[in-house]
Amino acid sequence: MNPIDQLAKIFKEFPGIGERQAKRFVYFLLHKNPIYVKELGDSILALKNSITLCPSCFLFFQGNKDDLCTTCQNTATDKSLLLIVEKDADFESVKKSKTYNGMYFILGGLVPIVTKETPSFVRTKELLKTIEERATKNNLTEVVLALSLSPQGENTDMYLREIINPLQTKYSFRVVSLGRGLSTGTELEYSDSETIKNALQNRS
Amino acid sequence: MNPIDQLAKIFKEFPGIGERQAKRFVYFLLHKNPIYVKELGDSILALKNSITLCPSCFLFFQGNKDDLCTTCQNTATDKSLLLIVEKDADFESVKKSKTYNGMYFILGGLVPIVTKETPSFVRTKELLKTIEERATKNNLTEVVLALSLSPQGENTDMYLREIINPLQTKYSFRVVSLGRGLSTGTELEYSDSETIKNALQNRS
Amino acid sequence: MNPIDQLAKIFKEFPGIGERQAKRFVYFLLHKNPIYVKELGDSILALKNSITLCPSCFLFFQGNKDDLCTTCQNTATDKSLLLIVEKDADFESVKKSKTYNGMYFILGGLVPIVTKETPSFVRTKELLKTIEERATKNNLTEVVLALSLSPQGENTDMYLREIINPLQTKYSFRVVSLGRGLSTGTELEYSDSETIKNALQNRS
Amino acid sequence: MNPIDQLAKIFKEFPGIGERQAKRFVYFLLHKNPIYVKELGDSILALKNSITLCPSCFLFFQGNKDDLCTTCQNTATDKSLLLIVEKDADFESVKKSKTYNGMYFILGGLVPIVTKETPSFVRTKELLKTIEERATKNNLTEVVLALSLSPQGENTDMYLREIINPLQTKYSFRVVSLGRGLSTGTELEYSDSETIKNALQNRS
Numbered sequence: 001m002n003p004i005d006q007l008a009k010i011f012k013e014f015p016g017i018g019e020r021q022a023k024r025f026v027y028f029l030l031h032k033n034p035i036y037v038k039e040l041g042d043s044i045l046a047l048k049n050s051i052t053l054c055p056s057c058f059l060f061f062q063g064n065k066d067d068l069c070t071t072c073q074n075t076a077t078d079k080s081l082l083l084i085v086e087k088d089a090d091f092e093s094v095k096k097s098k099t100y101n102g103m104y105f106i107l108g109g110l111v112p113i114v115t116k117e118t119p120s121f122v123r124t125k126e127l128l129k130t131i132e133e134r135a136t137k138n139n140l141t142e143v144v145l146a147l148s149l150s151p152q153g154e155n156t157d158m159y160l161r162e163i164i165n166p167l168q169t170k171y172s173f174r175v176v177s178l179g180r181g182l183s184t185g186t187e188l189e190y191s192d193s194e195t196i197k198n199a200l201q202n203r204s
Numbered sequence: 205m206n207p208i209d210q211l212a213k214i215f216k217e218f219p220g221i222g223e224r225q226a227k228r229f230v231y232f233l234l235h236k237n238p239i240y241v242k243e244l245g246d247s248i249l250a251l252k253n254s255i256t257l258c259p260s261c262f263l264f265f266q267g268n269k270d271d272l273c274t275t276c277q278n279t280a281t282d283k284s285l286l287l288i289v290e291k292d293a294d295f296e297s298v299k300k301s302k303t304y305n306g307m308y309f310i311l312g313g314l315v316p317i318v319t320k321e322t323p324s325f326v327r328t329k330e331l332l333k334t335i336e337e338r339a340t341k342n343n344l345t346e347v348v349l350a351l352s353l354s355p356q357g358e359n360t361d362m363y364l365r366e367i368i369n370p371l372q373t374k375y376s377f378r379v380v381s382l383g384r385g386l387s388t389g390t391e392l393e394y395s396d397s398e399t400i401k402n403a404l405q406n407r408s
Numbered sequence: 409m410n411p412i413d414q415l416a417k418i419f420k421e422f423p424g425i426g427e428r429q430a431k432r433f434v435y436f437l438l439h440k441n442p443i444y445v446k447e448l449g450d451s452i453l454a455l456k457n458s459i460t461l462c463p464s465c466f467l468f469f470q471g472n473k474d475d476l477c478t479t480c481q482n483t484a485t486d487k488s489l490l491l492i493v494e495k496d497a498d499f500e501s502v503k504k505s506k507t508y509n510g511m512y513f514i515l516g517g518l519v520p521i522v523t524k525e526t527p528s529f530v531r532t533k534e535l536l537k538t539i540e541e542r543a544t545k546n547n548l549t550e551v552v553l554a555l556s557l558s559p560q561g562e563n564t565d566m567y568l569r570e571i572i573n574p575l576q577t578k579y580s581f582r583v584v585s586l587g588r589g590l591s592t593g594t595e596l597e598y599s600d601s602e603t604i605k606n607a608l609q610n611r612s
Numbered sequence: 613m614n615p616i617d618q619l620a621k622i623f624k625e626f627p628g629i630g631e632r633q634a635k636r637f638v639y640f641l642l643h644k645n646p647i648y649v650k651e652l653g654d655s656i657l658a659l660k661n662s663i664t665l666c667p668s669c670f671l672f673f674q675g676n677k678d679d680l681c682t683t684c685q686n687t688a689t690d691k692s693l694l695l696i697v698e699k700d701a702d703f704e705s706v707k708k709s710k711t712y713n714g715m716y717f718i719l720g721g722l723v724p725i726v727t728k729e730t731p732s733f734v735r736t737k738e739l740l741k742t743i744e745e746r747a748t749k750n751n752l753t754e755v756v757l758a759l760s761l762s763p764q765g766e767n768t769d770m771y772l773r774e775i776i777n778p779l780q781t782k783y784s785f786r787v788v789s790l791g792r793g794l795s796t797g798t799e800l801e802y803s804d805s806e807t808i809k810n811a812l813q814n815r816s
Contacts, residue, residue: 002674003662007655010648015640016633020598026659027700028627030672034660036622043619045653047638048646050615060642062614088639090392097400144407148393149386179406181383182353183390183399188294189352190428195387196301202383202406203348206470207458211451214444219436224802225424230455231496232423234468238456240418247415249449251434252442254411264438266410292435394632498800505808552815556801557794587793587814590761591807594795596702597760603795604709610791610814611756 004030056130058106058123060088071095071104078102079138082131084160085146086110086153094146102144105130110152111159122156124163131164135171143168145177208234260334262310262327264292275299275308282306283342286335288364289350290314290357298350306348309334314356315363326360328367335368339375347372349381412438464538466514466531468496479503479512486510487546490539492568493554494518494561502554510552513538518560519567530564532571539572543579550582557588616642668742670718670735672700683707683716690714691750694743696772697758698722698765706758714756717742722764723771734768736775743776747783755780757789 001009004026011022029037051060054069061069071077081102085091091104109122118124134140145160147153157177168175180198188196205213208230215226233241255264258273265273275281285306289295295308313326322328338344349364351357361381372379384402392400409417412434419430437445459468462477469477479485489510493499499512517530526532542548553568555561565585576583588606596604613621616638623634641649663672666681673681683689693714697703703716721734730736746752757772759765769789780787792810800808 003659010652015636024627029659040622041653041657047615093392093395094400097397099401099404148391149388176407178403179385181385183387184353184396186387187352188297191297192388193301196298197303199382200303203380207455214448219432228423244418245449245453251411251437501800501803502808505805507809507812556799557796584815586811589791589793591795591798592761592804595760596705599705600796601709604706605711607790608711611788
């Protein structure tokens with residue numbers, strides 16, 4: 001395979017990228033000035049070296065191995081709260097809303113409905129260990145399950161409540177989920193019964 | 205104008221219908237059997253005679269002038285609750301969710317943000333009169349504002365709270381709005397800060 | 409069923425209209441002034457009476473039974489040419505292009521690929537009769553097959569050529585199809601090989 | 613800026629990639645195994661070294677500086693034909709159709725309608741030089757303008773015919789454009805008059 005097709009093949013694995021767009025990426029690079037292309041190649045090669053996984057919340061961030069991320073390090077972070085999200089992008093969305101000041105935990109994935117086994121990239125063991133530590137050291141008062149409102153997200157919510165339950169009984173913290181109801185842009189006319197039911201139950 | 209173009213012109217006023225689809229409707233009717241076409245024409249001409257506006261909640265329904273609609277007539281309907289929606293389609297969505305058993309009020313439209321004046325089709329006077337009656341006769345305990353989560357919907361929510369306020373003070377009922385948070389299908393990654401803020405505040 | 413749901417059910421049969429939009433049409437009519445609604449109902453009921461099928465080209469047009477349509481009546485129409493289209497909307501597109509001055513024939517539908525039998529609404533018998541008449545009376549020189557470039561359109565093109573062949577041999581007129589190549593908006597990058605092949609073969 | 617945001621910023625310049633997808637690309641790489649990431653980075657850095665521009669047709673291809681591309685080298689290529697395309701992706705589409713066996717010329721871009729000056733990336737000088745060479749050495753018989761059927765494509769077609777004209781007079785080769793008419797998927801009902809006009813004129 002020639003270098004154009006070979007690079008296109010690699011780009012084709014990118015999320016949401018098909019054969020045609022992968023090819024366009026290569027032609028785009030061929031036409032770009034060498035400085036841009038070098039910066040891109042160097043940045044990609046350097047990425048894994050400069051980015052590390054926070055050993056406490058499992059967020060990717062710029063730092064050395066075993067460093068804690070900014071949020072985990074910050075003494076202003078409320079250590080009695082722990083919010084669980086599926087992935088880094090979800091963490092960013094919650095962070096951007098500026099309404100939560102506690103600790104985070106990146107689960108790494110959702111628990112599928114169909115299979116009995118939880119995939120290895122879902123950090124359930126690490127989560128239980130983290131909760132136990134927080135409960136012992138930081139007087140944990142609340143665990144917030146912040147998962148998407150999809151079938152898999154709801155399944156993960158139920159599953160996590162189940163495995164957290166023994167610790168909850170032992171240390172008596174609250175386990176809550178994100179509130180449900182109308183979200184920005186929701187039109188009543190086009191809403192499903194589940195959303196309206198939640199919106200009615202949570203009226204205030 | 206020939207009858208084909210003339211009918212297409214009328215169909216073009218239908219919500220969401222452009223010139224081309226209006227024309228397709230006419231050709232569709234030309235190809236349909238005469239029984240279907242007659243039934244359509246007759247049903248349209250009969251519509252306004254057989255459908256009336258409920259004088260209590262302003263819902264369109266099948267009945268004679270001055271009749272009450274099924275919900276308003278029903279003795280099982282909880283008369284201490286009043287839920288305000290923008291339009292008939294919203295009423296249907298709430299009804300379908302089977303979680304609300306009180307009275308309804310069809311406002312007829314939303315209050316625009318830019319203009320000072322409320323449009324004539326928004327039934328604010330009728331609303332205040334209805335609330336006063338319910339408060340006097342039916343021991344009204346709660347008014348639910350069930351409007352879409354759009355800029356106009358939020359503006360209408362605020363406006364209604366303002367004009368209802370004197371009656372609320374006089375008769376001391378609650379005024380609440382639909383709950384906010386994640387709705388079916390909401391993915392955290394793509395959620396705006398407002399939705400996440402609401403979901404965090406209403407966590408439970 | 410109440411009149412609202414009943415009318416919605418009829419609208420649901422309209423091409424491209426789902427349950428929700430059918431309902432919106434009814435509410436739209438309920439809110440419209442009675443004059444508009446009456447005009448719509450009357451126009452629909454009058455449609456089949458004022459519109460007739462041209463016995464020569466099978467176009468729907470305003471006229472009395474057995475009248476010829478404007479094009480067929482027009483002495484300026486070139487009677488030595490006959491262009492075959494699938495449906496009235498295709499006739500309109502060709503008419504609007506103002507490059508063809510001959511006679512038309514509305515086939516009424518396409519010949520499906522999978523079945524052996526031609527559906528009854530495809531006017532093949534009438535077509536052969538029309539061609540024979542034109543060949544005898546009007547010195548027919550060319551038959552133009554003007555069908556969409558879809559699998560069914562191409563199948564119909566082949567099928568018509570086959571059944572026309574005996575008459576073509578007998579009366580020696582030309583049978584041609586619309587030219588193929590780039591159409592407005594075609595980008596080479598996104599073109600299939602068939603289109604490029606046609607565009608190359610028909611280069612000039 | 614941290615390495616995640618920095619790389620996302622570079623990806624954001626990719627054609628058709630917004631801020632959110634750029635970020636997803638970075639997270640995708642963070643989750644991918646190091647071998648994939650290294651291969652990607654290395655391929656990008658090596659791209660400009662292994663790929664060169666054919667000095668004859670200006671196609672990007674794998675080779676050393678001053679090498680000719682496969683098509684230009686191939687003795688089976690018909691040197692009396694020259695087909696002009698806008699860009700490499702268009703070259704690939706034509707190549708894939710397997711109906712053209714002549715030489716190519718990659719123009720590098722289209723001639724905009726509004727400006728008087730032709731952008732520097734449009735290789736008009738190189739084109740004239742190439743045509744002159746072919747006419748002298750290879751007995752050039754036909755120049756094929758293979759541009760997209762967009763306003764800019766048509767403008768470029770006209771512009772090229774104008775500047776090629778003196779050479780055409782001198783060496784008497786044909787200048788043709790791709791054929792026009794129905795392209796795959798074209799439905800008559802939705803076709804513009806220009807397309808139908810072309811399809812009628814090129815009927816056969």
